Amino acid sequence: MIISRMKPVSELLDYVAGEEKIFLIGCGICATYCASGGKRELMFVKKVLEDAGKTVTGMLVVEGVCVVGRTKKHLEYYPEAYNSDSIMVFSCGTGISVVADLVPVKVHPGTDTLFSGAIVAPGVFEEKCSMCGKCELEWSQGVCPHTICPKGIFNGPCGGVHDGKCEVNSERDCAWAVMYERAKRNGCLDELERPREFKDWRDNIKPRRIVVRSGKIVHH
Amino acid sequence: MYITDYIEKHGFVYTVELTPPVVFREKFEKKVQKFSKLFKFMNFTDFQRGTVKVTSLVAAIIAKDYGVEPVIQLTGRDRNRIAIQGELLSAYAMGIENVLCLTGDHTSLGGDDQAKYVGDVDSVQMLKLVELLSCGELYGGKKLRKKVEFCAGAALNHYSEPRELNIFKLHQKERVGARFFQTQPVFDAEEFLKFLEEAKLKVPVIAGIMPVRNLKMAEFLDKNLSGVKIPEQLMERLSNGEDYLDIFVEILRVIKPHIAGVHFMMAKYDEVAYIVDKVG
Structure with a gap:
């Protein structure tokens, strides 16, 4: 939504x-x-x-x-x-x-x-995705580093994490604290340990347009 | 000179962090000249907390005239990967050899909270860019005609919790080429040493020392300095009127055998002269 x-x-x-x-x-x-x-x-x-x-x-x-x-x-x-x-x-x-x-x-x-937000309760909306064009949720355990981390850090957390809370908004969990716990739970901490390369922003060149015909993208 | 080579040769390094000027170059030069009597290495902050100043690199170039070996600080807050690499090449062209790679404070916490946060490059990625340059390469694969080498360091905030996650990130920084760490100010020697023992870092650690002059300053820092916690015990000692410099001499004496250097922050010349003289 x-x-x-x-x-x-x-x-x-x-x-x-x-x-x-x-x-x-x-x-x-x-x-x-x-x-x-x-x-x-x-x-x-x-x-x-x-x-x-x-x-x-x-x-x-x-x-x-x-x-x-x-x-x-x-x-x-x-x-x-x-x-x-x-x-x-x-x-x-x-x-x-x-x-x-x-x-x-x-x-x-x-x-x-x-x-673009999730409806977490009636009248309560939360941003989960920035629609960047290249989804990172696989390695980031379903926590978008661009969106949930205000600094968009690919190799986190930043030094400002305090008791697992975000430096920018202390009422929010640090994205990387959540990611780390999920990776541990999912047994894939190695996915976070590997330093992440730079983001490819080419699919974020605006304005974006796609044409879908018969279920296939024919123009991008 | 690489700061790590200095540490290897002399066993210990004293560094100081100075803020680049806004407009008064002469005043800044006088400060650099004064501190250069005690310090060979000086850090220059990079738009500290998002406030507009002369860049770290230009401050470093000015300082070099006074025989200083600058450590430039570089953050990803205001520059994308192109600008970061350009800044590194510029630093190399000007004979700067040491760089501290930082993600940077968020713009919303700083001097212009309406500014866009860039964040194309985090500290680990910046270390990676330095590593690529040292192999004679730019990001994207373009080959350079020679290797562009730096001694790159990273920040260590021992106050960040959860500790396990904090140490995880520090190890990641080491893996991508951090050759030294500079820490947030140490206010509790025992806690700091406990952290170092747990972190098991391989590269030299240069501990931050920020002489907190009185209770008011301690309370301010506790509230406003990202992640920093001032222990109750220190607050009490300051409120009891103990000499603040002697408190920091005591802290430094405890941690000195376990670190490779000290990094003075927000310190006046007379304060650091006193501490360095007492600690040796």
Whole structure:
């Protein structure tokens, strides 16, 4: 799930200063789940904008704004979106960019996109993967060194580990302390003992794009 | 001169860590000149705690004019593998022979917590880059026309826990070519020796000594210096008004037979002169 957070109201109002008519788009999947861009949040923003003297020309929640075809289709039924001064989108950054690609009006981001997260409990999301393009979880015992270690150390831990806790956030376990314990449990400490070479970042050159046809990647 | 060659020849080395200047070169030079009366080897920190200063390398080049053998400190916090290798080649071109390879503090804990943490190279990988250069190679396989050799060291933080994991990392540093260790400040001689006994390191250990002047400073360091723990006993002795320098002379006398050198940190000239004179 892509975790996002609604931007502060003051920032949203700054964006629309000088504008009158604003159309709102939310996302029915991730942004609804993490309460940054579902129907409830759009209603809240509508009231904020109206209290500030703006007109909300309409609202639309797409089940996955990131699905280009679906968002395009939905927008066809909302001509008022095109006739507004701007569209404010409450989804992940991908969804916001999709809308900006589709419409000929100014698009404002309503959220800050934070991370790809696990849902560890209702309303509790944790980052586990940075989507770097080359998975290291095999040798790192399922603990991503890029993500769980703030320093992204491939040969850890750093000197700041204190009672097994991270130097950057003492409430969190040190990624390497967890990795080490798992490697011991799994009987594969040798995987951690071998000094790790440098990361190959070539699959992280942005923007990334792949084309899948009949279950196969045909373009990368 | 390699710091390890000096240790081999003289049995023991005294080094001091100085912070490069921000803008006042002359003041820094005076400090280097003063300390050079006592120290042949000096470390120069690398954007310590993410604060902007003259680079370690430039400070080292300045210090060389005073007959100092610099140990440059290099962190992966602000440089990727290209910049690290470039910095090493630059150091070699300027006749610098000793380098301390560090991962570095996280940017979020330092002077500019909005800056991006680079982290392409950790301390072990940096040691590996030094090793490659010494074989006349850059990362990626490009051959150099000559070998670029350094004496590379690494940091040892005996306060890091779990100890088993800490020692695991130190052995990894040794395996990739660390030729000496410089430690975090020692405040408890017995605990430090216990650590060394357990770690069974093969390369020389240069112990950090930071003369803590009073209780206020001790409490500050205990709270703010990454991973460092100041023992209650030291706090008590300082609050009882004991001479702080004599406390560190005592600590050093206990650990000296077990180490290859001392690395003074955040120390004033008169303090180190007193300690070195007493300990010998």
